[in-house]
Amino acid sequence: MRVVNVAAAQLGPIQKAESRQAVVKRMIDLMDEAKAKGADLIVYPELALTTFFPRWYMEDQAEVDAWFEREMPNAATMPLFERAARHQMAMNFGYAEMTPDGHHFNTCILTDKSGKIVGKYRKVHLPGHAEFDTKRAFQHLEKRYFEPGDLGFNVWRALGGIFGMAICNDRRWPETYRVMGLQGVEMVLIGYNTPSVNAEKSEEGPEKRLFHNRLSVQAGAYQNSTWVVCVAKAGVEDGHPLIGGSLIVNPDGEIVAEAKTEGDELLVHPCDLDATTFGKETIFNFAQHRRIEHYGLISSRTGAVPPPET
């Protein structure tokens, strides 16, 4: 048994006017609750420090940059890092990252139990669009404000196991899990902000969105025999609803814990990393069963190319 007691710390809505300091206070409250429940690791959502700002169209780069963090930790988040170190709790959270040379990424980090950053991931699969889109019910401008992640899908040894990270839309892409699976990942940490309605298909509401969330995460877990911890920012931000549905999924693809609210809510589950072994040694023993000679298109062709009309 290699049990990691994991706390999935769903955050309720963060309004546009809400300060980072106020959010960090909420995050610390959840961390204290996680500590009382014996958590080794706490996982917060994507862009955990602010509202989901890519829904707002902005032309002024200074206005955009105000949503980004220039260093991590910084003054606003230092209390969170200090509390994590005091609690001896590893943590993962997402934020908008601006690098010293002016690049913008949708980023998350993993710390060890001393609060030291040991891993960084930058979101690869940016959804949405780059210019104002009059056809959408609301905007989703991640392709405007972020560059695609340049670090790939890495894994890190931590807490006695092998950990990976991904962010939001990454969870819908089987490539995300597979690249980490090929590095032996045992737990994938994913934060998300997912609008409750499809901006391009208004009849697709929260029930369908939650179904796709579960389906993608459960399949990724099963097909790579890994734990997946998937944590929402949820609820209504300035009139824009986001789904909840934070999940902890075991290496058999089964949901072992699921959020019931759209507010700040903690799920804690003891995850035995040794439970990943059976699948990795049998049905998903990649060395025995994968046939890479037939997978070439996956990494050589970006878009779909239908066969010629006959």
Added chain:
Amino acid sequence: MRVVNVAAAQLGPIQKAESRQAVVKRMIDLMDEAKAKGADLIVYPELALTTFFPRWYMEDQAEVDAWFEREMPNAATMPLFERAARHQMAMNFGYAEMTPDGHHFNTCILTDKSGKIVGKYRKVHLPGHAEFDTKRAFQHLEKRYFEPGDLGFNVWRALGGIFGMAICNDRRWPETYRVMGLQGVEMVLIGYNTPSVNAEKSEEGPEKRLFHNRLSVQAGAYQNSTWVVCVAKAGVEDGHPLIGGSLIVNPDGEIVAEAKTEGDELLVHPCDLDATTFGKETIFNFAQHRRIEHYGLISSRTGAVPPPET
């Protein structure tokens, strides 16, 4: 609307002693029923003509070869091809293929409405093992009797759309659907024979096996915005139970038809191939969102390689 009326023709058990002629008679009965219901295409399971013989350990190659077809159509299957042509119904079924030069594959074919074979697929992901395994509750010797498919995952234009094929264990591997998705696939046809109990974990029974079947197929459909038709050979063959659970899944990943029995059973559903368009043009617009620079491991590394111990 590009509606293809699809019949998923689940077969109940085929005992070891049952002849191909008797099975073909059952297949024709299902085809007649499909015709009465207006089907354009009928989909039968993997190894549809015989019992699931890889559960039997054989050392005598002549005994093995007796389960294989040397040509297709042949005397036993000609009545099926003739009936398909008379009904003007396309069909897909699986069989054990022995080539003129002595290669053995787990194969399926697609015919057009005249009964002409227009596509062939050979199973890529062979599960199981090659030698007698004393640790298993029962044998699963696909790696003994078949070579891995050498044709890759192709697609074919047929019935006004783009069709792909896969077989049984292929459905658990996201690479299967993705390689076809990158060729614009609109409907994937999959036959299977899946034991109701995991041979290496006896507490994993039919409920879990059906869950994994649904999960894999629904994720493959959703993540590539394609229809998937997944058809079982089901029931108890000479004491060995196989799951049923044949499915038709829409491009949103939702089950639109599911078998209720473990016997010969027909599901018919009108599948609009235009329903694949929305997903392919939005959330799974591969050209806009895939980042192949980070997928290299998928086609360059077969087995998992964990990072070095620190």
